[in-house]
Amino acid sequence: MGVTNDFQRPTFAVVGRVNKGKSSVIASLIESDAIKISPRPGTTTECVRYEVEQDGRVLFSVVDTPGFEDAPRALHWLQQRGASAAARVEQVEAFVDEFSGTDDFVQERELLKPILNGSAILYVVNGEEPYRENYEAEMEILRFTGQPAMALINWSEDSAYVDDWRRALNQYFKLVRSFDAHAVAWKERRQLLEAFSVLEPRWRPSIEEALRVLEAERERRLHEVAHIITDLLVDCLTLHMIVVLPQKTALRFEREKLELSYHDKLRDKETRALRKIGRVYLHKLDDWTPENPIVFEPDDDLFSEETWDVMGLPPKTLLAVTTLTGAVAGGSVDAAVGMATFLTGTVLGGLGGLGVGLYQLTQRFASASNLGEQARTLIKSPRDGQRIRVGPHPAVNFPFVLLGRALDHCRRVQAWAHARRELPPPKEAPSVLSSMSAAEGRKLESIFRKIRKKYRGVPPELRAELQQSVWALLQQLEQA
Ligand SMILES: Nc1nc2c(ncn2[C@@H]2O[C@H](COP(=O)(O)OP(=O)(O)OP(=O)(O)O)[C@@H](O)[C@H]2O)c(=O)[nH]1
Ligand SMILES: [Mg+2]
Structure with a gap:
C-alpha cells in the first residue's frame, strides 16, 4: 500500500479479529467478487486499499486489513508505557516502530498503519458469536489511536447476541450499526455510507457525493x-x-x-x-x-x-x-x-x-x-x-x-x-x-x-x- 495521507480523503480501515468478515463487508459494500474471502482465519495478510471513484476522482477508500491476533499482549505493551491521553497515538506509533522488522505483532502492526495514516475505523465483529470481554483489548487499542471509529455487528441477522454486542460496543464507538455481509443490498449499502458521513464531518461532502452516485447508479x-x-x-x-x-x-x-x-x-x-x-x-x-x-x-x-x-x-x-x-x-x-x-x-x-x-x-x-x-x-x-x-x-x-x-x-x-x-x-x-x-x-x-x-x-x-x-x-x- 502506498503511503498517502488519509487525513484529507475519506478512508475507512476495516479492522477486527481474524475471520469475522472484514473482507466480506468490503466485498458487499463495493460490489467486488475479486476480494479474497474464506472460512480460514488469516486470509487477509496485508492491507489492500479499494478506491471508489467517479469520473477519475476518488470519493472514498476502504482498506482491508489483516485481523488482530494477539491484542491483549499488544495492549499490555501500550499500557506499560502509561502515556497521557493526548500522547497515546504516539504510543501506538512507538509500538509499530518497536517491532518493525521482527516477527512479532506482524498483523497488528500492519492493520494499525492505515489508521496511523489518518483512516477512520470500521470495527467488525461477528454478531452470531457471544460477546466476550477479550474483545476489549482490541477496542482499547483502537481507542488509543484517537481516530473516528464506528462498529459494525456483522452476521447480525437472526442473532440473539446483537443486543449484548451493542451495549458493549456503544461504550467504545461513536456509532454502532448492524450489517449482514451476506444479505446486504442497495438499501444497506446506502445506510452504511450515511453512517460514514456522520463519522467525520470533514468528509461529508465526498460521502454525500458518493451517495448521489450510488442513487444514480441504482x-x-x-x-x-x-x-x-x-x-x-x-x-x-x-x-x-x-x-x-x-x-x-x-x-x-x-x-x-x-x-x-x-x-x-x-x-x-x-x-x-x-x-x-x-x-x-x-x-x-x-x-x-x-x-x-x-x-x-x-x-x-x-x-x-x-x-x-x-x-x-x-x-x-x-x-x-x-x-x-x-x-x-x-x-x-x-x-x-x-x-x-x-x-x-x-x-x-x-x-x-x-x-x-x-x-x-x-x-x-x-x-x-x-x-x-x-x-x-x-x-x-x-x-x-x-x-x-x-x-x-x-x-x-x-x-x-x-x-x-x-x-x-x-x-x-x-x-x-x-x-x-x-x-x-x-x-x-x-x-x-x-x-x-x-x-x-x-x-x-x-x-x-x-x-x-x-x-x-x-x-x-x-x-x-x-x-x-x-x-x-x-x-x-x-x-x-
Ligand atoms: N453467514 C455469514 N457468513 C459470513 C458473513 N461474513 C463473513 N462470513 C463468512 O466468514 C468467513 C470469513 O470471512 P472473511 O470476510 O474472509 O473474514 P475476514 O475477517 O476478512 O478474515 P481474515 O482475512 O482471515 O482476517 C467466510 O467464510 C465468510 O463467507 C456474514 O455476514 N454471514
Ligand atoms: Mg480478510
Whole structure:
C-alpha cells in the first residue's frame, strides 16, 4: 500500500479479529467478487486499499486489513508505557516502530498503519458469536489511536447476541450499526455510507457525493434491466420459425422436432437475458449449464407445468384479463387449470389479414402448423414444398410467465450480496406478479396482444410503452 495521507480523503480501515468478515463487508459494500474471502482465519495478510471513484476522482477508500491476533499482549505493551491521553497515538506509533522488522505483532502492526495514516475505523465483529470481554483489548487499542471509529455487528441477522454486542460496543464507538455481509443490498449499502458521513464531518461532502452516485447508479441499472426485459418479451412474443418441408413429408413426423427446437430457442433467449440482468448487478452467471443451474433450479424449466402455475398471472387475474379483451372469441377459458386457451387465429391477423385459424390451441406449448394453400401463395412458397410455421407463441400467459420469471430473477440478483460467491437459493416469496391487479394485467395483456399482432415488425412506440410498464413493475419490486 502506498503511503498517502488519509487525513484529507475519506478512508475507512476495516479492522477486527481474524475471520469475522472484514473482507466480506468490503466485498458487499463495493460490489467486488475479486476480494479474497474464506472460512480460514488469516486470509487477509496485508492491507489492500479499494478506491471508489467517479469520473477519475476518488470519493472514498476502504482498506482491508489483516485481523488482530494477539491484542491483549499488544495492549499490555501500550499500557506499560502509561502515556497521557493526548500522547497515546504516539504510543501506538512507538509500538509499530518497536517491532518493525521482527516477527512479532506482524498483523497488528500492519492493520494499525492505515489508521496511523489518518483512516477512520470500521470495527467488525461477528454478531452470531457471544460477546466476550477479550474483545476489549482490541477496542482499547483502537481507542488509543484517537481516530473516528464506528462498529459494525456483522452476521447480525437472526442473532440473539446483537443486543449484548451493542451495549458493549456503544461504550467504545461513536456509532454502532448492524450489517449482514451476506444479505446486504442497495438499501444497506446506502445506510452504511450515511453512517460514514456522520463519522467525520470533514468528509461529508465526498460521502454525500458518493451517495448521489450510488442513487444514480441504482436508477441506471433499473433502466437497463427494464430494457433487457422488454427486449426479451418482444423477442419471445414475435419469435416464429418458417421451415419448408418436402411436399410428401407428413407434418406429424416433423412436428415434435420443430416444436422442441422452437421452445429451445425461447429458453435460450431467456437464459441470455437473465445472465445480462446478472451482469447489470455485477454478477457473472456465465458458467450456467442445466447441470449447474445458477440461473434456475433444475425443475424450473420455462415450459414446466409447475412454472406456469407459479410464475404467470394467477388464474383469477388471468381470467379477468382474458375475458375482457375479447381474445377468447370462439375459444374457451379453462379455469380449472388456470390456463387460458384461445383461438389464435384472432391474434394472427398479421398474416395478410387472412384470419385463418393456423395454430393449434395449446396451453404451454406452441405448435407447428401447416400454413395451407392460401398462405403459401401469399408468402411465395415453393410449389413443391410445404411451409410450416411455429410461433409466435399463442398462450396469453406465456409473456406473463416470462415477465414473472425475469422480475423474480432480478429480485434475486439485487439481493445477492457480493460477499456470497454463489447465487443464494430463491427466497420463498410469492412471485412478483401474484399481486398484480386485473387493471395492470389487462394493460399489459393488451400490449402483449398488439406485439404478437405486429410480430413481423414491432413499432418503437409499442416497445416504449412496454418498457415503461416493466420499469414501473421494477420500481414496485424495489420498494416492496
Ligand atoms: N453467514 C455469514 N457468513 C459470513 C458473513 N461474513 C463473513 N462470513 C463468512 O466468514 C468467513 C470469513 O470471512 P472473511 O470476510 O474472509 O473474514 P475476514 O475477517 O476478512 O478474515 P481474515 O482475512 O482471515 O482476517 C467466510 O467464510 C465468510 O463467507 C456474514 O455476514 N454471514
Ligand atoms: Mg480478510
